[in-house]
Amino acid sequence: MRPPGARVSGGIKVALLLAPAMLIIGVLFVGGLCASFVQSLGYFPAIGQTGVSLDAYREVLTGSGFLDSLFLTLYIAVASTVVSTVLAVLAALALRRSSSRLSAVVFQVPITVPHLVAAVGIALIVSQTGLGSRLAAALGLVGRPADFPALLYDRYSVGIILTYVWKETPFIALVVLAALRGVASELEDVARTLGANSLQRFRYVVFPVIAPGVVAASLVVFAFTFGSFEVPYLLGRDYPTILPVAAYNEYRSTELSDRPEAMAINVVIALVTAVIAAFYLRLGRGFGRGK
Numbered sequence: 001m002r003p004p005g006a007r008v009s010g011g012i013k014v015a016l017l018l019a020p021a022m023l024i025i026g027v028l029f030v031g032g033l034c035a036s037f038v039q040s041l042g043y044f045p046a047i048g049q050t051g052v053s054l055d056a057y058r059e060v061l062t063g064s065g066f067l068d069s070l071f072l073t074l075y076i077a078v079a080s081t082v083v084s085t086v087l088a089v090l091a092a093l094a095l096r097r098s099s100s101r102l103s104a105v106v107f108q109v110p111i112t113v114p115h116l117v118a119a120v121g122i123a124l125i126v127s128q129t130g131l132g133s134r135l136a137a138a139l140g141l142v143g144r145p146a147d148f149p150a151l152l153y154d155r156y157s158v159g160i161i162l163t164y165v166w167k168e169t170p171f172i173a174l175v176v177l178a179a180l181r182g183v184a185s186e187l188e189d190v191a192r193t194l195g196a197n198s199l200q201r202f203r204y205v206v207f208p209v210i211a212p213g214v215v216a217a218s219l220v221v222f223a224f225t226f227g228s229f230e231v232p233y234l235l236g237r238d239y240p241t242i243l244p245v246a247a248y249n250e251y252r253s254t255e256l257s258d259r260p261e262a263m264a265i266n267v268v269i270a271l272v273t274a275v276i277a278a279f280y281l282r283l284g285r286g287f288g289r290g291k
Contacts, residue, residue, distance in 0.1 A: 040263035047256045056260035068240035076157050077226040080164035085218045088172035096180040107170040119231045122163045126151040152235055159235040168221045175217040179210045215284035223273050243269050
């Protein structure tokens with residue numbers, strides 16, 4: 001048993017190591033969030049607004065396009081997260097016994113590609129003038145490239161979801177693969193020797209092990225896709241726009257009086273993300289436990 005002095009010294013050491021990271025998080029995240037909240041209440045001394053009100057929230061929440069933007073944002077985030085998670089688990093299961101170099105190439109290379117570059121690449125492939133349409137025409141699947149289905153700027157946001165799936169699937173797969181190559185592999189071998197079939201091994205051995213990682217990684221992906229704007233800004237329609245694009249459009253307005261509405265949208269995005277994350281984490285506690 002360590003003496004009390006050693007525990008105090010250890011705690012101080014941990015606090016000192018965490019201090020630089022916590023300082024950056026506090027200044028950039030908490031500070032930015034607090035500044036957004038203050039401006040969303042109409043307190044903006046730079047343009048002479050020193051009062052506090054909920055007018056910006058009233059304007060945003062009663063706006064004609066708010067619900068359309070909210071539903072579109074939820075749809076893109078949920079669809080991207082679900083598809084990415086399913087594909088990531090399948091890919092990790094397929095490559096769990098492969099060499100580390102192969103899995104590193106398959107999963108780590110896409111992560112290094114910026115989202116804007118990925119969006120441009122998807123546009124070059126799936127647009128009606130892109131490589132996919134020309135290949136489909138050459139194979140006789142469509143009469144001409146212009147007959148290729150519109151997957152960009154469409155009502156279902158296919159191009160946006162494809163970009164997110166391509167980018168986020170490797171991230172989730174790396175988390176799942178780390179769990180599969182740990183305890184899960186040994187437990188599965190034991191279950192196999194006891195006569196469990198592949199479905200039973202996945203349900204009762206593999207899934208409980210990877211479930212915490214799947215929940216955590218998919219939550220990160222959902223939060224990112226719900227609050228990200230660059231890919232929908234490039235590949236999405238003009239109406240409805242997702243909430244982050246709406247906030248960006250308001251923010252870059254030449255009228256500084258529009259700034260409180262932009263900040264109100266940001267605060268709404270943060271609140272919706274926090275509520276869904278809390279619900280998902282509560283729901284995820286039962287994953288893999290048969291609840």
